[in-house]
Amino acid sequence: MPQPQIQYGRCESVGEVLAAWQAQRLFCVMDRTAMEASGARELLSNSWASRHVDDFDRFQVNPRLEDALLGLEKFRASGCDALLAVGGGTAMDLAKVIRCLAAQRSPLQHILQGSCCIAASPIPLIAIPTTAGTGSEATHFAVLYADGVKHSLADHSLLPEVAVLDWRLTQSLPPRITAETGLDAMCQAIESLWCVNSTAQSMAYAEEALRWILPHLPAAVHRGDPVARQAMCRAAHLAGQAINLTKTTAPHAVSYTMTHDFGVPHGHAVALTLGAFLQFNAEVTSDDCNDPRGVEHVRDTIARIGSHFGSHSPPQTRALLDRFLGELGCETSLSRLGIDTRSKRQQIACGVNLERLRNNPRQITPQQLDELLQALP
Numbered sequence: 001m002p003q004p005q006i007q008y009g010r011c012e013s014v015g016e017v018l019a020a021w022q023a024q025r026l027f028c029v030m031d032r033t034a035m036e037a038s039g040a041r042e043l044l045s046n047s048w049a050s051r052h053v054d055d056f057d058r059f060q061v062n063p064r065l066e067d068a069l070l071g072l073e074k075f076r077a078s079g080c081d082a083l084l085a086v087g088g089g090t091a092m093d094l095a096k097v098i099r100c101l102a103a104q105r106s107p108l109q110h111i112l113q114g115s116c117c118i119a120a121s122p123i124p125l126i127a128i129p130t131t132a133g134t135g136s137e138a139t140h141f142a143v144l145y146a147d148g149v150k151h152s153l154a155d156h157s158l159l160p161e162v163a164v165l166d167w168r169l170t171q172s173l174p175p176r177i178t179a180e181t182g183l184d185a186m187c188q189a190i191e192s193l194w195c196v197n198s199t200a201q202s203m204a205y206a207e208e209a210l211r212w213i214l215p216h217l218p219a220a221v222h223r224g225d226p227v228a229r230q231a232m233c234r235a236a237h238l239a240g241q242a243i244n245l246t247k248t249t250a251p252h253a254v255s256y257t258m259t260h261d262f263g264v265p266h267g268h269a270v271a272l273t274l275g276a277f278l279q280f281n282a283e284v285t286s287d288d289c290n291d292p293r294g295v296e297h298v299r300d301t302i303a304r305i306g307s308h309f310g311s312h313s314p315p316q317t318r319a320l321l322d323r324f325l326g327e328l329g330c331e332t333s334l335s336r337l338g339i340d341t342r343s344k345r346q347q348i349a350c351g352v353n354l355e356r357l358r359n360n361p362r363q364i365t366p367q368q369l370d371e372l373l374q375a376l377p
Contacts, residue, residue: 011040011166014084014126015047021124023082025052027075029095031087032057034130038169040086044128054078056098062259062266063093065112065146071098083125085160088181089134089143089266092127096142096158099125103157112144112151120157127160130169132220132232133181133267135188135240137163141247150256150353159244165237167230175221177265178232179328182217184267185209185236187274191249192242194281194301194361196291202245209238210308214324221328250277250360254373257351262339268330272337275318276372277360278302282314284362291361298361333377345373 005017018026026048035041035057056074059067075083075098085095103121104111111118127137136142140159144151170178189209192202212235219228255269264272282302289295306317309324322332331337339345349369357364364372 005162011043011128011164011169012046014044014128014164017126017162018047018051018082021082023051023124025078025080026054026082026084027078027080027123028053028055028084028086029071029091029098030055030057030085031091031130034087034091034169037172038130039172040128040130040169043166043168044086054080056094059090059094061090063090063097063142063144065144068094068097068101068144072101075099075102080123083123084128085125085137086128086130088129088131089136089184092129092134092136092160093142093144095125095127096136096160097144097153099123100142100153100155100158111153112146118153118155118157124162125160126162126164128164128166128169129233129236131173131177131181132167132170132229132236133184135185135236135238135243137165138237138240139244141244145260148260150260152353152355154247163237165233167226167233170220170229170233171224171226175224175329178224179217179221179330180265180267181236182213182220182232182267183271183325183328183330185232185239186213186217187251187267187270188239188243188248189213189235190274190278190305191251192239192246193305194278194298195246195249195359196361197246197359198301199245202242205238205242205245207304207308209235209242210305212238214308218327247359248356250280250357250364253353253356253360254348254369256353257348258339261347261351262337262344264337264339271321271325271330272332272334273372273376275321276376278305278321279314279318280364280368280372281360281362288363289361290358290363301361334373335377342374345376346370349373 189206192206216228216231258264258269311317
């Protein structure tokens with residue numbers, strides 16, 4: 001699978017890329033708050049100085065179809081010859097979706113359902129993340145909500161041509177967002193390791209990501225340490241490369257309703273069930289194993305994940321994961337986040353993406369999923 005060209009620590013290199021493409025008219029999907037707070041506008045100013053720029057920033061957190069269609073209208077009117085995405089995961093996903101939709105002749109519903117071939121766009125995309133977590137700049141996926149229903153687009157044409165990883169853009173992130181986005185990267189790495197689609201390459205990406213995340217995320221959260229922030233930018237990209245090969249699994253599947261219906265930030269939502277699913281997956285049997293490599297492979301992988309935490313058993317790993325969340329200042333209780341009734345937890349279970357459950361190494365029935373969620377604090 002192709003990978004984007006990586007520019008480490010150099011927003012200024014965008015001008016060189018645009019010059020090589022002979023691009024003069026730019027369309028920028030930007031999170032305006034992040035654009036200003038991160039210093040991206042100043043760092044990119046020379047790259048834009050002699051070029052016409054149309055920007056689009058009229059969207060909410062978590063990309064919605066109506067936002068994408070509004071951006072698509074502006075994109076088509078712009079006559080651009082290059083596309084930039086500056087911001088967090090929402091800006092990245094919207095830029096991917098807008099570029100994708102502009103190149104299609106198939107009905108929109110067919111595209112959202114994944115029932116048609118996706119044509120590649122001739123307009124190149126530069127992804128410039130201002131958070132260290134989603135890894136969207138490294139993936140061929142994009143998320144879009146239509147009428148409250150989450151749709152996942154997947155096609156190689158969604159992958160950006162260039163990704164700029166400049167840690168300076170994350171300096172202004174407050175501790176809470178640093179923690180939540182960093183947890184997203186950690187969960188991606190762990191889920192990629194146990195995913196039924198894992199390969200030697202994806203596991204190498206995921207384990208390298210964990211080796212960066214576990215020592216550096218606390219320092220990035222509590223001290224804003226430049227070395228830690230640089231490490232987290234690299235780790236998030238590695239985790240993105242891992243899930244680009246494998247896709248995500250049960251914790252991500254469960255997280256989307258927590259975010260959409262209950263307002264729990266994405267990375268935090270995924271991390272809330274990660275430990276419970278780790279222990280659940282460790283109890284896999286030959287009767288409910290999804291992974292064709294078998295039960296021992298799954299258990300060995302869970303043990304391999306535990307070793308990164310210095311753990312010797314799945315229950316210990318789960319406890320250490322919960323402690324890690326607490327050390328980052330993140331709530332570990334669903335009840336204290338307002339998800340405090342049986343019906344609310346059933347609502348989460350009913351909103352699960354079944355495809356992501358098929359990627360999980362252990363089969364999980366609706367009853368087991370309900371029991372797992374009800375048992376959480």
